[in-house]
Every structure is written in C-alpha cells, then in structure tokens.
Amino acid sequence: MGIVIRQSLKGTFVNYVGVVLGALIQFVLVAAWVDRATIGLTKVIYEAAALFAALALMGSGSTGMRFFPVFKDKASGNHGFFYYYLLYPLIGIPVLSLIYISLQEPITAFFGDKSAQFVDYFYYVLPMMAVLAFWTWWEGLANIHMRIAVPKAIREIGMRLLMIGIYYSYFRGWIDVTGLIVAFIACYGAVMMATGIYTSRIACTSLKHDWSFVTSDLRSSVFRYSGFLTFATISGNIMSQLDLWMLAGVKGLVSTGIYTIAVYMAEVVNMPARNITPISNPLAAEAMKNNDIPRARELYQQVSVHQMLASTLLLLLIWVNIDNIFAIMPNGENFVEGKWAVLFLGFAKVIYSTLNFGNTLISFSRYYYWTLVVTVVLTALTIGTNLMFIAGCHCNLYLVEFDIPALGLTGAALATLLTSVLSYSYQQYLVQAKIHANPFTSAHLRIVLLIIVLYAFNWLIPSMRDISPWLDCIVRSAVFVVAGVSMLYYLHISPQIDSYIRQYLLRK
Numbered sequence: 001m002g003i004v005i006r007q008s009l010k011g012t013f014v015n016y017v018g019v020v021l022g023a024l025i026q027f028v029l030v031a032a033w034v035d036r037a038t039i040g041l042t043k044v045i046y047e048a049a050a051l052f053a054a055l056a057l058m059g060s061g062s063t064g065m066r067f068f069p070v071f072k073d074k075a076s077g078n079h080g081f082f083y084y085y086l087l088y089p090l091i092g093i094p095v096l097s098l099i100y101i102s103l104q105e106p107i108t109a110f111f112g113d114k115s116a117q118f119v120d121y122f123y124y125v126l127p128m129m130a131v132l133a134f135w136t137w138w139e140g141l142a143n144i145h146m147r148i149a150v151p152k153a154i155r156e157i158g159m160r161l162l163m164i165g166i167y168y169s170y171f172r173g174w175i176d177v178t179g180l181i182v183a184f185i186a187c188y189g190a191v192m193m194a195t196g197i198y199t200s201r202i203a204c205t206s207l208k209h210d211w212s213f214v215t216s217d218l219r220s221s222v223f224r225y226s227g228f229l230t231f232a233t234i235s236g237n238i239m240s241q242l243d244l245w246m247l248a249g250v251k252g253l254v255s256t257g258i259y260t261i262a263v264y265m266a267e268v269v270n271m272p273a274r275n276i277t278p279i280s281n282p283l284a285a286e287a288m289k290n291n292d293i294p295r296a297r298e299l300y301q302q303v304s305v306h307q308m309l310a311s312t313l314l315l316l317l318i319w320v321n322i323d324n325i326f327a328i329m330p331n332g333e334n335f336v337e338g339k340w341a342v343l344f345l346g347f348a349k350v351i352y353s354t355l356n357f358g359n360t361l362i363s364f365s366r367y368y369y370w371t372l373v374v375t376v377v378l379t380a381l382t383i384g385t386n387l388m389f390i391a392g393c394h395c396n397l398y399l400v401e402f403d404i405p406a407l408g409l410t411g412a413a414l415a416t417l418l419t420s421v422l423s424y425s426y427q428q429y430l431v432q433a434k435i436h437a438n439p440f441t442s443a444h445l446r447i448v449l450l451i452i453v454l455y456a457f458n459w460l461i462p463s464m465r466d467i468s469p470w471l472d473c474i475v476r477s478a479v480f481v482v483a484g485v486s487m488l489y490y491l492h493i494s495p496q497i498d499s500y501i502r503q504y505l506l507r508k
Helices: 002-033 036-057 060-071 078-102 104-111 116-120 122-144 149-171 177-202 216-250 253-269 271-289 293-320 322-328 336-363 370-391 408-435 442-458 469-491 495-506
Strands: 393-397 400-404
Touching: 002 149, 002 253, 036 078, 036 116, 036 122, 036 177, 036 216, 036 253, 060 078, 060 122, 060 216, 060 271, 078 104, 078 122, 104 116, 104 122, 104 216, 116 122, 122 149, 122 177, 122 271, 149 177, 216 253, 216 370, 216 408, 253 271, 253 293, 253 336, 253 408, 271 293, 271 336, 293 322, 293 336, 293 408, 293 442, 293 469, 293 495, 322 336, 322 469, 336 408, 370 408, 442 469, 469 495
Parallel strands: none
Antiparallel strands: 393 400
16 A cells, blocks of 8 residues: 555645635635636536546546556557557547537437526537546546556646636636636646646557457457446446536526535545545556455455545535635625535545445456446436435325425435435445455444544534634634544554654654
8 A cells, every 4th residue: 555655645735735726716716706607507518528528438547447457568568558548539539529419409408498508508518528538538547557646736736727817817807608618628628738748758658559469358358348337437427417417407507506616515525535546446456357355355445444534524624614614705695505415415425435446346356247237227316316306396105195395406415415325335235245345344433433523522612603704714623633633543543644643743
C-alpha cells in the first residue's frame, strides 16, 4: 500500500485545493452570478455528454487496467498496448455520435415540456462528448501507470481556475448562455490536451504493434470483457444520472439547478474514493491476475476502512454546518430546498466509498459477468423509484393502498440512496460468495462509534449562528477536527493513519 498511500495523499492534497476552489465557484460565484435554470442547463448538457462519452470508450479504462499486466513489457513497448488502447475512442466516438443524433426525437420529446432550453442546445452535446471521452481516456492511461496526482491537479485545479474566468465573463455580460456553453467546451478541450501531454510523457505512446502477440484467445477475452463493460456502463450511468434527468424532465431546469448544488456538496464526501480507488486498481488487477485472493482481500479491507472513515467524517462535517453553508451562500435561500437531498446523497456516497472496491475485484476476476443481470434489474428499479419519489404516485400493495407524495429533488436523492443500498448489498453478497472477500473488520465498528460520539458532541457546542454563521461554522469545524483527530488516534482505526499522526502532528 506504500505507493497507494503516497499517490492518494498527493491526490488528496490536490483535491483539497480543488474543493476550496469548487466551493468558491459553486457556493459563491455560481450562486451569485448564474440563475438556477442556467445552472441546470449546463449540468444536463454535461451529464448527457458524459454518458455518451462513457459509452464511446466501451469500458477502455477497466479493460486496459485488467489486461495491461498481460501486455506489460518495456523492451517491446508493451507489445503495442497504446495502439490497441487508442482504438477505443477512435471507433467509439463516431458510433455514439450517430446513435445520439438518431435519438433526437425521443430526447427532445422528454425534455421539451419542462426543459425546452436543453432542446435548443441538443447538438452542443456532441463536441462536449468527444472532449470528455478523450480526457477520460488519457486519465485512464495515467491510472494504468499508477500516476494520478498530476491529472487530478489538471482536473481539480486547472479546470476550476478556467471556470472562474468563464463565469465572470458571463456575469459581466461579455458572453451569453450560448457563449457560456461554448467556453465550457473549449476549456474542457484545453485541459484534455494538457492531460494528454503529461500522460504521453510517462507512458509508452508508440503506435508500433505486433498482431501476432494478440492471440485469438486474448482477443476473444478482451472483446467479451469490453462488451460486458459497455452494457454495464449503460445501466451504471443511467442509474447514476437518472435522478438529474428525471428532475429536468418532470420538474424543470430550476429544480435541476438546485439539485446540482446538492450533488456538488455530496461529491465532497466522495473525494477520498476518487484518490484511493484509481491508484489501488492496478494492484487489484495484478492480484486477481495471479489469483492472489489473500492479497485482494487485504486490499479490499484497507481501501474500505480508509474510504469509509474519510467519507463519513466529511459527511458529518458538512451536515453539522449545513445551515451555516446555506446562510453564507449568496442567494442561499434559493438553494436551501436541497438540504435533505445533501444528506441522502451523502449517505449514498458513503455506501459507495465503503463497498465499491468490491466491484473492482469482481470486474477483474473471472466472475465479472455476474454483475450484468443485477445492473439491468437495478436500472429498472432506479427508474421506478425516481418516478415514484419525484412526481409522487398512488400505490396498491397487497390490498393496502397508500400515496407517495411528490418529493421533487429530495425524492430524487432518496431514490438514489435506496438504489445504492440494494445494489451494493447484492454486490457484497456476490463478492463474498465468489471470491470470499469481506471488507468489514472491527475498524468499521470503531468508525461508527467515532461518528456517533462526534455527532453527539456537536450538540454540546452552543449555536452562534445568530451572531454570525461564519463564526459558528469556524468554531464548530475547529472543535470537530480537534476532537475527531484525537479520537481517531486513540481508537487506533488505521495503523497507517496512526503513523502519520505520530509523525506529523504529535512530534510537532
């Protein structure tokens, strides 16, 4: 775990800087400068492009991670790995562009009533999709070589600095909504190129290849795996993005704009997973390739403990300050409707952080195809729960009739949480049954105890919100951090964290 810790710490530092910039942008600049409908419009365009970009890559990131150990050979230029890896976006982007265009009629019919503005920008999704696909592809190549810090700096810091300029130009009236979207596409293109330049320096990018190395068995294995991941991506991305699309189609872009802010707060909870998981994936791929189940189990437990610890602490820190956050935000009263959505989405991210590495192990094992059936079923469940909770419905269950009220964006978050509970419960059953890997240890129980004590301790801090929400937020957060670090050390949840506390805090 040494390189995992080093790279994840670098990535975490970058993410913290990115979070500060992101908070400045989302909670200050965007809230003050951009109306909620425009926030919703840009989010829907981005998510639509991200979905088709993921499909265009046909699972290239995970496929490359799984099969790179087979190709790896410095003397031969990795047997042409880069050439074969490049075929994914070169084939996928044109194909998915044609599919997107062919779906224009049903897409415009769904969004035309409540989110008609998106229909006007239908074709802007195509260049955004191409840029996002290549950006993700370059980042995937960097992850394969276990280098995540610089790509994350480009994503978390570089892109957000550019976004400040974009939003300021929009606020000053130098660009309109169309100019805002075009500027987004151009900036994503710039950071994609920057990531490509860096990755080409650390990875072999020779187009030389040897067809004889790719045997029929290897080619068949790659095609089967990529095909599975493509279908899994369809269902997985629909599940992760359906809440936002349903809101846009049923409630409109204003609700989508509010929900976007809630999603960003919840994404902060997911920040540790975005550091640890990518750098751990190559280790998981190597362990599963060698059928080293004890090593895979050890990785699962270490990743799960660290990600659960970090994500729960971040969620608790956000939640104890949630009213302060909305009070501090410019026009915060326009976004306070998303308060409970933050909590439900945050819980969903905690579940993801704790158990998602199990999906990594399954995807790198010979049992990867088992997840497809449940993914399809859960997609249907996601559609159903979002329809019920967002718009409300009348239900008749075993002769018992009841009404589910229209919960709007809170319902969308609740549907996401319910789907996460069911999907990751099944996934863990699958991991346990097939590769006998269980992430849970006594450290998980100590994390639960830590969170309960900290939340109870929060109630002992007198509220200073009437004096100043800034003062209340600073005092509450400072006490939370000091108490949390102290309890973390004395509960001995993680030997690695204990070591860093002794080295960098207690020594000083």
